[in-house]
Amino acid sequence: MLADLREVGIEQAREVVIPEAKKEIEKMLKKAFKGRLK
Numbered sequence: 001m002l003a004d005l006r007e008v009g010i011e012q013a014r015e016v017v018i019p020e021a022k023k024e025i026e027k028m029l030k031k032a033f034k035g036r037l038k
Helices: 002-037
Strands: none
Touching: none
């Protein structure tokens, strides 16, 4: 049963955390490149 809960947690993390992380990484990269492109 604990393994099932872990699987569900991982799936939810993939659906929620990864898109959020991608957004944050894109923001960071844009800021980093803005400074260099000038």
